[in-house]
Amino acid sequence: MELLERLSSILAESREEYSKVKKVSFKEQERIGNGSNILAVGDNLEFMRFLADERDMSEKIQFIYIDPPFFSKLNYGSDIKLKYGDKKTIPAIKQLSYSDSWKDGIEAYLRMLCSRLLMMKELLTDDGLICVHLDWHASHYARIFMDAIFGEKNFVNEIVWQYKSGGSSKKRFSRKHDTLLLYSKSKDYKFNTLKEKSYNRGYKPYRFKGVKEYRDEAGWYTMVNMKDVWQIDMVGRTSAERTGYVTQKPESLLTRLIMACTDEGDLCADFFGGSGTMAAAAQKAGRSWIYCDIGVSAALNAQKRLILNESDFTIMFGDVDNGKCAFAAEVEEHVSSTSDNIVDVRISDCRPENLSSVPVGEADMAKIKRIIKDNSLQLLDYWSVDCNYDGILHTPQSFRMRDKAKAQCEEKMLCKKKGDISVRVADIFGNSAIKVLK
Ligand SMILES: C[S@@+](CC[C@H](N)C(=O)[O-])C[C@H]1O[C@@H](n2cnc3c(N)ncnc32)[C@H](O)[C@@H]1O
Known part of the structure; x- marks a missing residue:
């Protein structure tokens, strides 16, 4: 059957999965500082159930950002340098960080995503916002499911994050953007307008009455409400924020979202946390945070990054296949x-x-x-x-x-x-x- 005809069944199956999530108790393993934020290692569906049932967190999270696997059908790994032999030799080994290949195809992927979106809706405050970060592989399907789960009327933005890095092809325009779907849970959501520079035509002053104009090295500009196309560079090879995690996103992207969607002291969550970019940005912006990832190496990466960031957090383990x-x-x-x-x-x-x-x-x-x-x-x-x-x-x-x-x-x-x-x-x-x- 065509995928299009299967979409409503996929949603129904996801609801079923969401209603029957295995109850797993996440156990505290290490407390850094006063332990006020949470870094969880385990499956996010089980962790979200735990938060709702055991930690009374339903409707408590102001902003949820997720950057899940994109249905890219690839496996992601990173190189780890090691010394051996004469001690001068430093070979690298390739370690699998996470897999984004789906042997049961796109339906299995969409069920994974939808059951989790349903759970996220339960955790989001009534005036909260959720941002789902994807790209051309699956963002079109995700938008349909977001409409169904959060309501078409609660669509807020489709943000285009444009970057330069990555490959290109002679057979098409270079694919150089990701899509971030921003939805609310109700019409009364919290949103802080951000401003950006808008350069005047020809970089010359307009001198319109009542319009404040500024000038920098490029020329004259006004400050306008931020638009939904963002040009932000990927994390560079030599950047101080680089952790080595393969699909790490830039902190400035997350800072922008956090500043727009929350106030100081609000609680933010990222349930596909990877190297901890959202948590690091939230920490720096004075927000509380919850991080979850199923991968022990991702979580270790995030943990080290957040310790260096002087964050306070508790590390919890669920029923994850964590090697000893x-x-x-x-x-x-x-x-x-x-x-x-x-x-x-x-x-x-x-x-x-x-x-x-x-x-x-x-x-x-x-x-x-x-x-x-x-x-x-x-x-x-x-x-x-x-x-x-x-x-x-x-x-x-x-x-x-x-x-x-x-x-x-x-x-x-x-x-x-x-x-x-x-x-x-x-x-x-x-x-x-x-x-x-x-
Ligand atoms: C695209 S990466 C996130 C990158 C992150 N935004 C960053 O800046 O580093 C997706 C992450 O989702 C995690 N993941 C996949 N399935 C998961 C699940 N069921 N529960 C928790 N984490 C999961 C993977 O281990 C991977 O680290």
Whole structure:
């Protein structure tokens, strides 16, 4: 049957899926600072059900942004640099970050999206806005479903985000934009008008009565309400905000949306969070945030980025297939310590507990095995130490992160011991584990 004829059945099947979401309890694993925001690792449908049922979050989120897989039929991976052998050799291994290939085709993709949109509607405040970020592959179908779920009358904008990077073809115009669908839940939604420069024709002054004009190096302009076509560069190779996550979006894109759709202190959520761009932008703009991603390596990327951003958040794990990391850690007397309380915590081994679950190809697996034999600490990506472990939740005061350029992570940390010490370690694949060192 033609897809067009199947659309209403897809919506009905998505409603069915939404009404029967598995109940999963998301467990707190690590608290950074006061833990006020949430970084969740797990399937977003289960996580949203958890938020609504266990955290009483229905109608509590002011702005939801999602950048889901686009139905591109591709697998996305990133290169991780590793040193081995003579220590000068730094090969890269290709790690799968997430898959956007759908063996059951577009219907399965649309059901995945729609069941989640229904759940998002439940979490959105009555005056809230939702933004769905897609491209030419599926945005036309998503718009039909958004009309059906949120109501045609609640369509707010179709924003075109135009960029320069990516390939081109001689057989068509270069595809250089994504589509962001903005919908409200009611007609009384919150929206802050943003302004932008509009250059005068010929960059010359108009001198109209009552119109304020400005001038910069390009010429004369007025300030107008922002339009729905945005030219914003992709995150550059050398940009400070680059995390290495394959489909990372620019923070300035998210900042614009957040400033328009929320006020300071409002709660924003991104349920396909990737490298944490929305959370990072929300944090900088003084908003609270919720992040979720099913990929342990995406979540680890976001976690490191948000720690560097000085964010407070709680890390929660759902029923995700999160591999464990096997590691060895010990507490040593600090060499020059004059006080009994100053100790060194040292990591001496770090490897995925189960190599068969590591998302790399055969050739890369051989490199990993060799590295484990040589010096497994090269697989260490992140670790944190809580020197006053309360017996319940790992609440670290100190962190170490892998220096990507040097392909290494410091393996020793000084700490002022106040009680038991807990250590959480993650390897470069996002597998992690916690241990208490007595
Ligand atoms: C396009 S990326 C998001 C990129 C992100 N906006 C950024 O700036 O880094 C899509 C993300 O959705 C995640 N994802 C896919 N299916 C998911 C699901 N069911 N639950 C949670 N996350 C999911 C993938 O792991 C991937 O990281």
